[in-house]
Every structure is written in structure tokens, then in C-alpha cells.
Amino acid sequence: MTPTTKAQAPLPPCSRCGSPLFDNRADRASSKSPLARCSDVNCTDPKTGRRTAFWKLEELGLVAAKQPAAPAAPKHEPPQPATPDTANRFQEVSRAHYRALKFVLEHEAPLIQSLGGDVASAVAAMTATVFIEFHRNGNGGNHK
Secondary structure, eight states, X not given: OOOXXXXXXXXXXXXXXXXXXXXXXXXXXXXXXXXXXESOTTOBOTTTXXXXXXXXXXXXTSSOOOOOOOOOOOOSOOOOXXXXXXXXXXXXXXXXXXXXXXXXXXXXXXXXXXXOSOXXXXXXXXXXXXXXXXXXXXXXXXXX
């Protein structure tokens, strides 16, 4: 235990049991060592089961906890209302996704069911894969 120097604020009592804290700020072995430990060996952290220790000044109440930064203003334009072109494109993409799902359900789902496991997740993953491959090959949802 190191005595408090003039440059260091005195430590408050342990926030769990009220016992004095051992001050390790001046002679910490490394940055991984705690700033302070409770002097009561029976005072333990309920999460870890280990003796109560403090690694951050905020935990000791010696500095104000950092406030979260205010959210930055969006840097992009707000979405524009759908135009007939985007609505048509959405319909094309929806149809292509439906066709991919229909293909997987007709051809792959029976095989997946025989294996057991999470069939819904497997069908969703396979549908996404078929849909992506369909678009990579230049089919882009233009077929009805």
C-alpha cells in the first residue's frame, strides 16, 4: 500500500463493503494491475468471485465518467420517395427472390429435412445464395 501523495486525490471507501482501499496508483506493477484493492479480503466481486479491485478512475469516482458523444448528424441525404423506376426495380427483385425461394423449396428442402437441424435457417441461407448467384450471372430479375 502506498500513502497518498499531494498529487493524488484520497481514495473513497470500497463501493461494495465500505472498507478502506489499498492505493496502488503510485507503484502499480503494470498497466494491467488494479489502481486499488479492497482491504477486506472477504469482499469479492460477484461477477468474478475474486477480491474486489478497481482498474479505472471512473470506478473509484475520482473522475467523471465519460459521457457518450452526441450522435453525429447524418452525412447522407434522407431517402427520396420511391419513383416508378425504383418501384419497378423493387418488384423485379422481389420476384427474383420469390423464384429463388420456390426453387430451394422444390429442389433442396427435402434433402435438408432428411438431415435434421434448423431447416428454416438452411432454407433462408440457400435462398440468399441462389438469389445472389442469379444476379451475379446477369439475370437481375428481368424474367417473369
